[in-house]
Amino acid sequence: GESVGLHLPTLSVQEGDNSIINCAYSNSASDYFIWYKQESGKGPQFIIDIRSNMDKRQGQRVTVLLNKTVKHLSLQIAATQPGDSAVYFCAENAPGENYGQNFVFGPGTRLSVLP
Amino acid sequence: GAGVSQSPSNKVTEKGKDVELRCDPISGHTALYWYRQRLGQGLEFLIYFQGNSAPDKSGLPSDRFSAERTGESVSTLTIQRTQQEDSAVYLCASSLGPAAASYEQYFGPGTRLTVT
Numbered sequence: 001g002e003s004v005g006l007h008l009p010t011l012s013v014q015e016g017d018n019s020i021i022n023c024a025y026s027n028s029a030s031d032y033f034i035w036y037k038q039e040s041g042k043g044p045q046f047i048i049d050i051r052s053n054m055d056k057r058q059g060q061r062v063t064v065l066l067n068k069t070v071k072h073l074s075l076q077i078a079a080t081q082p083g084d085s086a087v088y089f090c091a092e093n094a095p096g097e098n099y100g101q102n103f104v105f106g107p108g109t110r111l112s113v114l115p
Numbered sequence: 116g117a118g119v120s121q122s123p124s125n126k127v128t129e130k131g132k133d134v135e136l137r138c139d140p141i142s143g144h145t146a147l148y149w150y151r152q153r154l155g156q157g158l159e160f161l162i163y164f165q166g167n168s169a170p171d172k173s174g175l176p177s178d179r180f181s182a183e184r185t186g187e188s189v190s191t192l193t194i195q196r197t198q199q200e201d202s203a204v205y206l207c208a209s210s211l212g213p214a215a216a217s218y219e220q221y222f223g224p225g226t227r228l229t230v231t
Contacts, residue, residue, distance in 0.1 A: 108157050
């Protein structure tokens with residue numbers, strides 16, 4: 001989903017279905033990408049990363065796809081479980097000077113798993 | 116091993132008071148970041164420390180905000196004369212190396228600041 005204003009886009013999926021969360025990134029020079037999961041009241045946790053020399057990477061129940069042509073990143077969660085309910089952020093990192101703003105975070109998507 | 120820790124976990128303060136938030140990064144991590152996260156929003160970069168280099172303060176929203184870091188250990192974020200719009204969760208993250216080398220950031224649980 002795309003971010004609009006102050007409201008997080010929300011994705012609702014049925015337990016057991018697959019989830020796909022999308023992220024459009026901004027910098028064509030970005031060469032490293034991370035997906036984070038943030039549960040209520042906690043800090044973001046690393047899920048999976050991918051470098052720009054790859055277009056797909058798989059983890060446990062998660063797959064990240066990178067399309068550099070259209071600057072799009074997606075996170076696929078297989079067999080979504082109630083514990084997957086959280087806000088998911090993508091982050092991009094562009095090479096360059098040693099500055100803190102090299103990492104840019106997307107606005108987040110709230111995943112809600114329905115019983 | 117221990118992760119990034121932050122204290123206090125919650126802080127309620129009156130408008131106009133100063134607050135100090137603390138971050139203990141993972142031992143050996145040279146980079147440390149502070150972010151602000153308003154309710155229902157993404158992460159807003161505030162300040163970045165890398166080793167002994169001058170910090171990148173480009174994200175600080177006003178001169179009421181400042182941060183210090185002692186060597187490669189503890190960092191404190193200070194907000195002077197707090198305003199209601201400062202209410203947010205303040206997240207600290209550390210990484211093994213610099214941002215430019217794409218080192219993963221490890222986040223603390225955050226400090227929830229409420230200004231009344």
